[in-house]
Amino acid sequence: MNFFLETLRFIGLCLYYTLEYIFLLFIPVRKKNVAGEIVLITGSGSGIGRLMALKFARLGATLVLWDINGEGNKETARLARKIGAIRVHNYACDCSKRQEIYRVADQVKKEVGDVSILINNAGIVTGNRFLEAPDLLIEKTVEVNTMSNFWTVKAFLPAMLAANHGHLVTIASMAGLVGSNGLADYCASKFGAVGFAESLMLEMAVQGKTGVKTTIVCPYFINTGMFDGCKTKWPSLLPVLEPEYVAERIVSGVLRNDIYILMPRSLYFLYALKSIFSTKAFIPAAEYLGLFTVMDTFRGHTKKAEDKHQKTGTKTPRSLN
Template sequence: MNFLLETLRLIVLTIYYHMEAFIKLIVPQRKKDVSGEIVLITGAGSGIGRLMALEFAPLDVSLVLWDINVDGLKETAKQVKEKGPSRVHYYQCDCSDREVVYQVADQVKSEIGDVTILINNAGIVSGKRFMDTPDALVEKTLRVNAMSHFWTYKAFLPAMTDKNHGHLVSVASSAGLIGVNGLADYCASKFAAVGFAESVALEMIAAGKEGIKTTIVCPYFINTGMFGGCGTKWPRLMPILEPDYVAKRIVSAILTDQVYVLLPRSLYFLMALKGSPWPPDPVCILTSTALKDSGDQD
């Protein structure tokens, strides 16, 4: 009897959560007020990181920008100041180095305050086939794309849990959900980032810290230069995404406490098909063949 009741409960909850997710997908959600929040963005010296900073600029937040590229940080800070009232601070930080992350994090906490919105965005890609990728480059990819999330969480999550207030954002990739030919180290790092973010989110819920939100972003490949030379065979189904669009969608998701952001939306459908018991997985084949020349990057 207990088994039947638990099974029925599981079915009802599954239907309920799917209906809730569908409604939230099509009905505009009210955006929260983030004025006064301290927003840290890693990889803010260019690309999506810079564009997210510009999206936050009019929202009266304190922006903390991290990147290894100081010139890029200066340019981002300049553009932010021109666009809105948000305060902006920037720090050079090599996110692949744990001790540097902790050191710069302590500096931020003493000079600015406790970060309340943490956006792990820094990322690199080798673009080489697995056997052609030097060990040092594999390790670098994993440190920047995944391990840096561990260190930033360790640095800033304690203050969030003390106040039961904060938002953790992981800018991962569709390659963190579906394997891609020629990007083994990149996929591994992004799978790690997604799994880590999901696990910590569940820890927060189990601990009763529901004031700490999580957003996991999994876009298809973005036209930022990281995947230069790549195209798509099916531009309507799996388009190469424009950076401005992705940045706007990420910030909108943060403001509405959206947990998962899959771009383009066709990824939601593809993920529902993933896991076919008949190898090879058709979704993996589809996404890998959609990206032209992914294994031919230098």
């Protein structure tokens, strides 16, 4: 095909998909049925991982719950059974360890079957300026937020490709699209997760595996405790999101096979501006949006745990590093 024809075809497709997008804003899209699908969620022991698990349980899916926090995970399983889920399997798994992921994945394949919806959700944040962040925590952040996605995909994607049926869901972050002061390692890990998921989507398109869908989720702050203490500068433009809203939006996006989910919706606009404006404008824009100071008041889970452990005289993972 020559340059002229290929460009014409490309513009035509862009117009078609834009019109389809506008059309679908007004017409309810048929949602897929996930009853009987095996849904694995990493980091299901709390936060949006737990809420997504409960939503998939209500839709009749078989749940495979992974978390390093065995107690939290058991509680998610208990809550899922309480609302009527029968097929709930919880596993303690440290997703920062490749061999452990492979070992538990083999166990899941033997005990439950092939996972058809994989939700890479486990995540951690250091919350220090880069030079003050301990090396071990920087490494751990990349291992949990990015590299664990490699190993879970290696473990479960082959069966999805063989059946040409499945769904990979990556819980990334707005920090995977835009850098932020005080979040260098976290942003790097989430940019990595976004780049990995986007590239996999293309790998599957090239192989014609249209039955395996991908969804990349990029939320702003969510009120789960992970970013406790952080304040948004403009709550009406970038509100701190409620976990229930985020979980609902992700699950319904998966049912509609959405490729990207950015939350709040203003993020679609702000992200587009990042590509359009002069690169120099990025620094005043970051200041305007509060990205200079957003981490100044960060407490997070770890700080809260440290306070608790200081009172009880025990040690936290952070103080062990």
